[in-house]
Amino acid sequence: MAKEFTRNVSLTGEIKFTGLRLKEPMHHSAGLLGVKEALRHTFKEMGIAKSMKTLAEMNQEDGFRCPSCAWPVPKNPSNIAEYCENGAKALADEATKDHIGADFFSKHSVEELSLLSDYELNKLGRVVEPMVLRPNSVYYEPIDWAEAYDLIAEKLHQLNTPNEAIFYTSGRSSNEAAFLYGMFARAFGTNNMPDCSNMCHESSGVALSQTLGIGKGSVTLDDLHGAEVVLVVGQNPGTNHPRMLSALEKCKKNGGKVISINPLAETGLVSFKNPQKVSGILGHGQKIADLHLPVRINEDIALAKLILKKLVTLDAQHSNVLDHEFIVEYVDGYDELIENLSKYEIEELQRRTGVSMRKIDKAVQLLAEKSNIVICWAMGITQHKNAVNCIQEYINILLLKGAIGKPFAGTCPVRGHSNVQGDRSVGIMHYVNKTLNQKIKEHLLFDPPTEQGYDTVEAIQAMHEKKAKVFICLGGNFVMAASDTQYTAEAIENCILTVQISTKLNRSHLVTGKTALLLPTYGRSEKDEKNGELQFMTMESSMGKVRQSKGLLPPASEHIKSEPEIISQMAHAYFKGEHPMDWNALGQDYNLIRNLIDKTVKGFENTSEQSKGFGYYLPNNVRERDFRMLPNGMAQLTINPLSEHQLKPDELLLMTIRSHDQFNTTIYGLNDRYRGIYNERRVVFMHEDDMKDRNLNRLDVVNLHSFYDDIQRTAEQFLVIPYDIPKGNMAAYFPETNLLVPHNQFADKSQTPISKSIKVTVEKVS
Numbered sequence: 057m058a059k060e061f062t063r064n065v066s067l068t069g070e071i072k073f074t075g076l077r078l079k080e081p082m083h084h085s086a087g088l089l090g091v092k093e094a095l096r097h098t099f100k101e102m103g104i105a106k107s108m109k110t111l112a113e114m115n116q117e118d119g120f121r122c123p124s125c126a127w128p129v130p131k132n133p134s135n136i137a138e139y140c141e142n143g144a145k146a147l148a149d150e151a152t153k154d155h156i157g158a159d160f161f162s163k164h165s166v167e168e169l170s171l172l173s174d175y176e177l178n179k180l181g182r183v184v185e186p187m188v189l190r191p192n193s194v195y196y197e198p199i200d201w202a203e204a205y206d207l208i209a210e211k212l213h214q215l216n217t218p219n220e221a222i223f224y225t226s227g228r229s230s231n232e233a234a235f236l237y238g239m240f241a242r243a244f245g246t247n248n249m250p251d252c253s254n255m256c257h258e259s260s261g262v263a264l265s266q267t268l269g270i271g272k273g274s275v276t277l278d279d280l281h282g283a284e285v286v287l288v289v290g291q292n293p294g295t296n297h298p299r300m301l302s303a304l305e306k307c308k309k310n311g312g313k314v315i316s317i318n319p320l321a322e323t324g325l326v327s328f329k330n331p332q333k334v335s336g337i338l339g340h341g342q343k344i345a346d347l348h349l350p351v352r353i354n355e356d357i358a359l360a361k362l363i364l365k366k367l368v369t370l371d372a373q374h375s376n377v378l379d380h381e382f383i384v385e386y387v388d389g390y391d392e393l394i395e396n397l398s399k400y401e402i403e404e405l406q407r408r409t410g411v412s413m414r415k416i417d418k419a420v421q422l423l424a425e426k427s428n429i430v431i432c433w434a435m436g437i438t439q440h441k442n443a444v445n446c447i448q449e450y451i452n453i454l455l456l457k458g459a460i461g462k463p464f465a466g467t468c469p470v471r472g473h474s475n476v477q478g479d480r481s482v483g484i485m486h487y488v489n490k491t492l493n494q495k496i497k498e499h500l501l502f503d504p505p506t507e508q509g510y511d512t513v514e515a516i517q518a519m520h521e522k523k524a525k526v527f528i529c530l531g532g533n534f535v536m537a538a539s540d541t542q543y544t545a546e547a548i549e550n551c552i553l554t555v556q557i558s559t560k561l562n563r564s565h566l567v568t569g570k571t572a573l574l575l576p577t578y579g580r581s582e583k584d585e586k587n588g589e590l591q592f593m594t595m596e597s598s599m600g601k602v603r604q605s606k607g608l609l610p611p612a613s614e615h616i617k618s619e620p621e622i623i624s625q626m627a628h629a630y631f632k633g634e635h636p637m638d639w640n641a642l643g644q645d646y647n648l649i650r651n652l653i654d655k656t657v658k659g660f661e662n663t664s665e666q667s668k669g670f671g672y673y674l675p676n677n678v679r680e681r682d683f684r685m686l687p688n689g690m691a692q693l694t695i696n697p698l699s700e701h702q703l704k705p706d707e708l709l710l711m712t713i714r715s716h717d718q719f720n721t722t723i724y725g726l727n728d729r730y731r732g733i734y735n736e737r738r739v740v741f742m743h744e745d746d747m748k749d750r751n752l753n754r755l756d757v758v759n760l761h762s763f764y765d766d767i768q769r770t771a772e773q774f775l776v777i778p779y780d781i782p783k784g785n786m787a788a789y790f791p792e793t794n795l796l797v798p799h800n801q802f803a804d805k806s807q808t809p810i811s812k813s814i815k816v817t818v819e820k821v822s
């Protein structure tokens with residue numbers, strides 16, 4: 057039985073259909089329609105003049121970094137524009153003219169607001185003054201900044217141990233904000249620092265650290281441009297990393313081949329019309345994927361094993377297929393891998409993948425002939441129970457081919473949030489980093505905690521069990537982003553205080569602890585001036601390059617504060633001067649923060665200077681083929697068992713994916729243009745045979761159920777859409793389907809929720 061909440065808030069909003077229109081899935085991504093969509097969103101939210109001026113600065117040398125994804129900016133960005141449709145939407149969403157403050161909140165209770173959908177909540181606009189939701193009240197009221205900081209300090213002081221507090225970070229924060237925040241958590245006394253990467257690329261971090269000695273990718277943009285073969289695995293770049301398509305286009309122009317491995321034929325990987333070129337707007341577009349392998353959900357290990365097996369066999373016949381020199385010098389575990397591969401039958405592996413042998417052979421042929429190979433991946437392989445194994449099986453391919461640590465080859469985990477990688481680099485982590493701790497002692501002059509903290513999954517559990525009581529969030533929308541929405545909401549409700557440092561309203565402001573603070577902050581595009589000095593921030597791209605970002609728009613209101621200032625004031629109110637760090641000063645001059653980052657974090661050096669222009673690369677051992685930190689000083693091949701789901705006869709595997717009109721839980725609009733879905737999010741994509749087996753027709757209304765540990769979880773009311781998806785698989789949008797993901801189902805070793813392979817049954821409602 058679902059628990060009743062103290063405040064009568066809804067976790068879904070009122071469930072209603074919005075008027076679906078269906079078209080054929082598109083064959084080209086971007087192009088003129090993409091430009092039109094970008095401008096439509098920005099003009100509507102920001103007005104024409106402000107849109108044009110701001111877009112012109114996005115990702116330019118002295119401008120601000122796009123707040124959308126973490127794809128790097130090329131050295132010489134196009135003069136016209138180095139942004140994409142979805143970057144423009146992210147900007148429009150942040151720089152909107154719509155604002156809400158005290159007046160709005162005095163008229164609308166959290167209970168009433170919770171009936172709105174996530175789309176409607178976000179549309180309300182920017183929050184422009186600090187607000188508090190007091191115990192037993194359902195209305196937010198305004199609060200002074202000083203009083204808000206004192207309230208946080210008071211509640212933190214009331215805790216029995218620092219481990220009763222949790223500090224969550226979403227990946228949009230700058231290095232400066234994240235560093236201060238991470239150091240405040242440690243100075244306070246806890247490593248409870250879950251972050252969005254726990255739900256995202258944590259599996260990549262673990263898989264890469266164990267095999268290659270660094271939790272990040274190894275390639276640069278130039279490597280991608282010159283690669284001979286690029287595998288794009290479990291990723292939808294046309295929607296989520298559109299600027300990556302320009303890189304793939306360049307790679308293709310240089311003669312490279314692209315192989316897409318994905319249950320869906322995502323439009324961005326079919327063909328791309330580069331909006332930055334006249335030919336892209338007027339012409340037929342650039343075909344992107346030379347080959348698409350429609351693998352069944354979570355059968356990547358079977359597919360990679362089959363590819364490995366075939367490469368090994370070809371090598372025995374032709375001898376130059378694998379890079380034996382590289383293997384002998386740098387790689388551990390060759391004999392064990394070969395022995396393990398021999399245990400699998402080719403036909404059985406192929407049957408599991410659902411991909412035709414002809415297509416697989418074509419991929420093998422390409423991989424056999426070429427050695428400059430890059431593998432890119434994202435959530436399609438990081439969010440499964442065996443995600444770490446999946447990634448490692450693909451790394452096996454790179455290692456056998458010697459496609460590691462040389463130009464035009466290597467690993468490319470494509471990050472999500474625009475600074476998620478930087479946040480981790482500068483200290484947002486739930487585990488203990490001994491080197492960092494040593495440096496903190498030396499340079500920040502306090503003793504950081506040495507006990508591992510909670511990641512996202514453990515944080516939810518701890519709050520549910522009332523072991524943690526204060527929950528502070530630097531950005532994000534934890535209630536909707538985390539799995540098991542009902543369980544997570546119950547956990548949050550147990551807190552005595554929840555604090556959200558946010559730009560826009562979301563459900564995490566409505567489903568809260570007894571007292572809740574809503575502290576509004578600047579967006580990336582906004583100008584941050586302190587004592588007459590223009591401040592800048594730094595961010596790290598998906599490829600490990602640190603660069604400056606300078607906002608240019610006036611802040612949404614004079615009553616909002618920057619993230620570093622809010623964090624420094626929180627710390628100042630807590631320590632009241634009794635701490636070796638001068639928190640007050642740090643929040644007023646970000647050069648002071650960068651000086652501390654440079655001293656304490658490996659690879660950062662003179663960042664204020666070096667991050668100018670197009671920035672600098674952080675050190676990366678894989679680029680140097682330096683594996684001294686690994687067993688025997690070698691890169692590691694790994695043995696990875698096949699996936700196991702034991703589906704009951706009526707169960708299908710559901711992946712929860714992003715539409716083209718959303719950024720995670722922020723819903724910009726109701727279309728998913730490339731997949732032909734207009735004006736509706738409550739849809740489920742199914743194979744026609746699976747529909748027939750269940751007597752389902754197109755547009756029937758169904759409920760989705762998952763059943764784990766004797767608990768049935770339900771997401772209600774979805775319209776069935778027949779779609780080109782492997783039989784046995786389904787797809788629906790996140791976060792509407794997070795209700796179905798059990799909080800205790802996550803990836804081995806990385807604890808990333810299984811958002812891409814949930815066992816689900818379909819119940820026809822009407």
Ligand SMILES: Nc1nc2c(c(=O)[nH]1)N[C@H]1C(S)=C(S)[C@@H](COP(=O)(O)OP(=O)(O)OC[C@H]3O[C@@H](n4cnc5c(=O)[nH]c(N)nc54)[C@H](O)[C@@H]3O)O[C@H]1N2
Binds near residue numbers: 125318351812
């Ligand atoms: N516009 C926009 N940009 C974004 C985001 C956004 O929401 N909107 N989110 C940002 C964030 S935080 C992230 S992490 C990234 C996410 O970027 P993506 O990982 O591209 O996002 P998803 O929509 O989750 O897409 C997962 C893809 O994996 C495929 N897939 C699912 N299961 C499997 C599988 O078992 N095997 C294989 N091979 N493929 C599979 C799906 O069909 C889908 O194409 O994008 C970032 N950029």
Ligand SMILES: Nc1nc2c(c(=O)[nH]1)N[C@H]1C(S)=C(S)[C@@H](COP(=O)(O)OP(=O)(O)OC[C@H]3O[C@@H](n4cnc5c(=O)[nH]c(N)nc54)[C@H](O)[C@@H]3O)O[C@H]1N2
Binds near residue numbers: 227229439530533797
């Ligand atoms: N089922 C399912 N669940 C998933 C996923 C999935 O694929 N399927 N993907 C997972 C992934 S990859 C991720 S990364 C997480 C995302 O989890 P989060 O990062 O927690 O969620 P977001 O939706 O990105 O957060 C959006 C909110 O951030 C705030 N915000 C925006 N910009 C700023 C800023 O500049 N500063 C501050 N302080 N706040 C800002 C706004 O208030 C906005 O409402 O979700 C995960 N959850």
Ligand SMILES: [Mo]
Binds near residue numbers: 255256471473
């Ligand atoms: Mo992510």
